[in-house]
Amino acid sequence: MVETEQAENGRGSGGVVVGRYEVGKLVGCGAFAKVYHGRDTGTGQSVAIKVVSKQRVNKGGLNGNVKREIAIMHRLRHPSIVRLYEVLATKSKIFFVMEFAKGRELFGKVSKGRFSEDLSRRYFQQLISAVGYCHSRGVYHRDLKPENLLLDEKLELKISDFGLSALTEQIRPDGLLHTLCGTPAYVAPEVLGKKGYEGAKIDVWSCGVILFVLNAGYLPFNDHNLMVMYRKIYKGEFRIPKWTSPDLRRLLTRLLDTNPHSRITIQEIIHDPWFKHGYDHRLSKLHLEDADMKLQIDGGARRMNAFDIISGSPGFNLSGLFPGYTRKYERVERFISCWTVERVVEKLEEIAVAENLTVAKKEACGMKIQGHKGHFAMVVDINQLTDELVMLQVRHRQQPPASSGRDIWSDTVRPFLLDIVYKPD
Structure with a gap:
């Protein structure tokens, strides 16, 4: 160091x-x-x-x-x-x-003047694609604003700063989040009401404020007196600029709906006439599969050497950062077993059937299992360590189960893998 x-x-x-x-x-x-x-x-x-x-x-x-x-x-x-x-x-x-986002903050760009509707739409499409992806992963940003939207060298948008974000695990039994957070001008009215809120709903509100700023060049709710500004937000008092097209006007009205129950959803935004113009719908399918949740295909199970094992060791370990930290969110685990590759794959297929999951891909080197509408995915890469031992590298992702639901990974898959771990005499 x-x-x-x-x-x-x-x-x-x-x-x-x-x-x-x-x-x-x-x-x-x-x-x-x-x-x-x-x-x-x-x-x-x-x-x-x-x-x-x-x-x-x-x-x-x-x-x-x-x-x-x-x-x-x-x-x-x-x-x-x-x-x-x-x-x-x-x-x-x-x-x-x-x-590294070379283009810096979107705020710096929009502070020089409002964007055209086409440019506003381009950034808003990227924003909604990313926010929808976060929600599909059980993540709610809770502090979306132009200062937290960066631009890369191609001036493409990148969401940053997840320091105030919430996870599905933080939702209380009433189905709501309760922590007061966010930036005043972008905070949703239900947060101000202090009776609890849905993370997805307040992110959509903030996205609406951002779109308003991109199109207008100024905030929809603003006042030097913070309490006056909060009253405007709570009542939904704002004026849309006269140069705004009818389609965008309708979308902004639905985004900045003070009633979270009738406020437009991410899926409804994607099918909105103004939004979907020129939209690449492949961006909406990113929640179905992570780039790091693909099966590694190299022609079959191969013999691993010492370098493979060392370089493949988990680099993401928080135990040294904070005393008493448990690796609750770790998604990569490794298991050494004396079971054959074929036997492991066969057993995992049985588990998939029992849990109503789908074997999306199967190779000589492992398999991918997914299901529950994209809420669960697991990739098992299997490599030969010795003639008798194999190493299973398991990458898994699932949205936290409801209070009455089962945790497939913790309740079924991981216990099986631990049971087959090689135990020297």
Whole structure:
């Protein structure tokens, strides 16, 4: 661990964090973190390095937020979401190594003037695709605003900053979330009502405010007096600019509906006449399969060597970042077994049938199982360690079950895999 203090203090141009990433200039600063441009010294790739002070996080009681942000970013793979590559840590700091958005914030672009409807639609389509994907993964952003929407070198949109996000696991027995959070001008009226809210509904409201800003160049609800602004939000008092087309006017009205029960949904947005003009519907299918949930096909089960095992070890381990952390959101597990590949595959097929799942793909090196309307997916890659032993690398994803539902991974699949683990005499 070297040069970490330079990175934290903003004097670290040319410094190296954990021996691999060269730290460049400061590009952003918040209450608990600073973001630097960085470079992977091995590949030359540009990255963003978010440096979080453990002392500040502990003092603010935000350990849970940081752990949740890491867990959330680790489970999301979408072209319009900033990707988390790696998490590193020293005794005093945590480093998020992320995709670098060269184009900076969308806020900087729209602050220079309103967008055309075509450009507004292009960014709104990317935003809705990514937000819908998050919701399909049980993730609710809760702080969507132009400052948290970045642009890459091709000026394509990337959602960032999941520090205030919520997971389905946080929903209370009444089916609602209750934490007050968000940015005042973008917060939904039901959040202000303090009676609980649905994460998906408030994200849609924020998307509506963002679309309004892109088209108008100013906020729909704004006042120097915060309480006056909140009253406007609660009553839904706003005026749509006269240059707005009738189709966009209708969509904005449905997005900024103060009644969450009648507010437009993500699926309804995708089929809206204004929205779907030029929309690539393949973006709406991303919730069906993650880029990292594909079966690795290399012609069959092969013999692994020591380098394979070491380089394939889990790089995502939060145990060293926070005392007492349990790897609740880890999606990759490995098992050593003396069962044959054929026997493992046969048994997993039986489990799939029993759980009403589908074997989406089967190869000599493993299989992919999915089902429950895309809420569960599991990929099992099998490699030969020795003549007698195989290594099973299992990647799994599922939305948390309802309070009355079963957890397929924890209740069925994992117990089976643990049962077949090789136990030396």
